[in-house]
Amino acid sequence: MKLKFIELFGFKSFAERVRFDLDRGVTAIVGPNGCGKSNVVDAVKWVLGEQRARSLRGNEMTDVIFNGSERRPPMDMAEVKLVFDNTERVLPVDRDEVAIGRRLFRSGESEYLIDGQNVRLKDLRELFMGTGLGPGGYSFMEQGKIDSVLASNPTDRRKVFEEAA
Amino acid sequence: MKLKFIELFGFKSFAERVRFDLDRGVTAIVGPNGCGKSNVVDAVKWVLGEQRARSLRGNEMTDVIFNGSERRPPMDMAEVKLVFDNTERVLPVDRDEVAIGRRLFRSGESEYLIDGQNVRLKDLRELFMGTGLGPGGYSFMEQGKIDSVLASNPTDRRKVFEEAA
Amino acid sequence: STKLFIETFDRVRDHFQGIFRKLFGGGRADIVLVDPENPLESGIEITAKPPGKEARSITLLSGGERTLTAVSLLFAIIRAHPCPCCLLDEVDAALDEDNTERFCMLLDEFLGRTQFVLITHSRRTMARADLLYGVTMGERGVSRRVGVRFEDVGENGEIKEPPTA
Amino acid sequence: STKLFIETFDRVRDHFQGIFRKLFGGGRADIVLVDPENPLESGIEITAKPPGKEARSITLLSGGERTLTAVSLLFAIIRAHPCPCCLLDEVDAALDEDNTERFCMLLDEFLGRTQFVLITHSRRTMARADLLYGVTMGERGVSRRVGVRFEDVGENGEIKEPPTA
Numbered sequence A, B: 001m002k003l004k005f006i007e008l009f010g011f012k013s014f015a016e017r018v019r020f021d022l023d024r025g026v027t028a029i030v031g032p033n034g035c036g037k038s039n040v041v042d043a044v045k046w047v048l049g050e051q052r053a054r055s056l057r058g059n060e061m062t063d064v065i066f067n068g069s070e071r072r073p074p075m076d077m078a079e080v081k082l083v084f085d086n087t088e089r090v091l092p093v094d095r096d097e098v099a100i101g102r103r104l105f106r107s108g109e110s111e112y113l114i115d116g117q118n119v120r121l122k123d124l125r126e127l128f129m130g131t132g133l134g135p136g137g138y139s140f141m142e143q144g145k146i147d148s149v150l151a152s153n154p155t156d157r158r159k160v161f162e163e164a165a
Numbered sequence C, D: 001s002t003k004l005f006i007e008t009f010d011r012v013r014d015h016f017q018g019i020f021r022k023l024f025g026g027g028r029a030d031i032v033l034v035d036p037e038n039p040l041e042s043g044i045e046i047t048a049k050p051p052g053k054e055a056r057s058i059t060l061l062s063g064g065e066r067t068l069t070a071v072s073l074l075f076a077i078i079r080a081h082p083c084p085c086c087l088l089d090e091v092d093a094a095l096d097e098d099n100t101e102r103f104c105m106l107l108d109e110f111l112g113r114t115q116f117v118l119i120t121h122s123r124r125t126m127a128r129a130d131l132l133y134g135v136t137m138g139e140r141g142v143s144r145r146v147g148v149r150f151e152d153v154g155e156n157g158e159i160k161e162p163p164t165a
């Protein structure tokens, strides 16, 4: 299974619709401090079902909606879309391409989408069960967090291994 | 007051006697991973009276004594020496140059020296009281720790300010 | 279940030992259950001995050595439980050039089963990427993507002349 | 005492606002006592608004922005309570080139009263140093010092040909 592209719109600093078509191998994202690179990582975590605002560096979930710049007003919705190459049928969907999406409105309302169909968050998360991809687990290593893999606190260290098993 | 040089012998990876003569302005220390740069910072903290092994990345204080490499056996003593230009009499010593030293032996015995005279740890620490230099306070910013200045835990954040006042 | 945990633990341990040696160009490392009779509750000990150095507490490792050890463990877990996509945000921040190079070579061994998205400021990591994107904030506070060629990137990742994207 | 704490706090606050603007080339920041009636117990709120961006929680700042904000606060405290020597270990790790340059320029303003020892992998920081030392482990596990000229240092701090030191 390969991730074909990531698309952000209204998510954090991505006020414009921006798409990253990914290589099947290694895609590198570069740029100056504060330009939005880590926000892309947050976007992928979020669309895969991350529910803890803290894990996205915010205090509340609505913190992920673009909330304005010196020239632009805040937006009302954050949206992230992921499209996967599913020719190997790793995902339990009988289609070569699978699109997942998530939206959050200022009102607090949320939408979760699989191939354009509205689903529950539960369905979106279950889609990836067993693939190893998801907000927990080892798909993500956040900025500054690599050291926590060697957590000295015995409980935290056990957590590292329990997520693996 | 300026620090003229730092001398290490038997301290962590410094099996040989090594001296760093410092510039009055900015001295930069560079080199590959694991070569000993942060050990130099530990050495200065230690000779100024740091008593917490954890703050020197060790578990016990004897962890700072060179404990061998593939070709060399462990050493019995760690020694660090600092020499200050005291022409402005910032330190309460009536000499233009002040040398402080600290030694730790495998046996656990310690020596503290001011200008070659054996003193107590207390005397060494009191020498620097009021200068702003010492293991706590803001003379040291350890690797990876800059973020802790913005500590989100209210108690830790207060500590940041209390050390300043 | 206990059996599953032990099987996974042993596989991770095996991979960890191999990957560590690859990243460090030698040396040895291990993960051990403190209480093998009680695997689901036991603490876990991590040991790491870079080449030419004596075994000592991992707290005494340098920043770069800790990153490499953590990456070894992370990738050992990924090898035991492959995830299709892996997003790494500045994991190479503490690594010098040589270690960054070894890290990039490690990625090559995982490319069969895992797709990588790397956020980095390191030119060496960028040079190894199959595809390179820049993120910029031409309009302050608003992120945009630019396609970037390796030649457009200055030292430490600033984008010199974004081509018309 | 309360009076001393408030005086120091106000001075730190004043410096923090100015240094932040200098490091960010604009924007604004503040530190505020949550409970001004109870200064010795009060929590402390830190706000930071980089230029062109809206004010939002400092948890949402990027890695580099957090470093600059933390450095602003650290140096504000140093300005309120000057210490004669300041040892900074890789504080520039998360900074891009432009921000590293601004950090180096900030050091110039403190050089009158404070001597700096910087550990760094950044060529830009090295270029600003008055004196440069390399630490190497020619014999594995044993640290030695080499005098280094800026021309001898490759990208990201590896020492290309240590001159006969």
Ligand SMILES: Nc1ncnc2c1ncn2[C@@H]1O[C@H](COP(=O)(O)OP(=O)(O)OP(=O)(O)O)[C@@H](O)[C@H]1O
Pocket (backbone or CB within 6 Å): A011, A012, A013, A014, A031, A032, A033, A034, A035, A036, A037, A038, A039, A040, A063, A064, A065, A066, A067, A068, A143, C141, D050, D053, D056, D060, D061, D062, D063, D064, D065, D094
């Ligand atoms: N809801 C939001 N609306 C608009 N901007 C936001 C929002 N949330 C976060 N931001 C902005 O996004 C920026 C952080 O972006 P990000 O963490 O992706 O930077 P980065 O490219 O990873 O930088 P670095 O190299 O320093 O790590 C911050 O300046 C922050 O103010």
Ligand SMILES: Nc1ncnc2c1ncn2[C@@H]1O[C@H](COP(=O)(O)OP(=O)(O)OP(=O)(O)O)[C@@H](O)[C@H]1O
Pocket (backbone or CB within 6 Å): B011, B012, B013, B014, B031, B032, B033, B034, B035, B036, B037, B038, B039, B040, B063, B064, B065, B066, B067, B068, B143, C050, C053, C056, C060, C061, C062, C063, C064, C065, C094, D141
């Ligand atoms: N008591 C000791 N005896 C010998 N070597 C030691 C001792 N304590 C620590 N070391 C070694 O010192 C090395 C760490 O050095 P240090 O932290 O100064 O590296 P560094 O130059 O700062 O590297 P980095 O750039 O990765 O931060 C480790 O390899 C560690 O094994």
Ligand SMILES: [Mg+2]
Pocket (backbone or CB within 6 Å): A037, A038, A039, A143, C089, D062, D063, D064
């Ligand atoms: Mg980032």
Ligand SMILES: [Mg+2]
Pocket (backbone or CB within 6 Å): B037, B038, B039, B143, C062, C063, C064, D089
């Ligand atoms: Mg270090």
